[in-house]
Amino acid sequence: MSTAQPLPESLPMSPTPISPQVLEQALSELFAPWVQALNLKVECLDTVGVTLRLPQSDQLSRMGGMLCGQAMMAAADTAMVLALIQHFGTFRPCSTVQLSSTFMKPLSGQDALVTARILRVGKAMAFGEIDLAGADDGKSVFRASTTYALM
16 A cells, blocks of 8 residues: 655646556556455446446345445445545555445345445545446436545
8 A cells, every 4th residue: 555645736647547446456456355245346446536336135135135224335435445445556555534325225136236436536625426226127216425635
């Protein structure tokens, strides 16, 4: 893990493209075992964020086969860290300062797509939003806004 140099106030995306394989490697090396147990997979990347697939699992479901909120929040936080890795072109230590979530409806019987988008990156803070939707029906079930301290 390398430490980055001081950043300008407005930061463009890294000129070095990050591959899905680099983000998959980050998932296996940078996160706690219980986060790895979510079995998140990189679905796609673009210039402002990433989309992960959270596979449907009985281990992450509660009564009625509904995906539990704790899994949604952990997947959202993880997706935003990966979006920041893509943004910087490397891992930069960061810490979640705020994660405000809204659970709009239950998700059951299908994988979830977790899309994290960076809204703004400054010298010491980054801001983003996350949407979690059903992989089969595309319906949004969870939204979050996040703030990260950049170290």
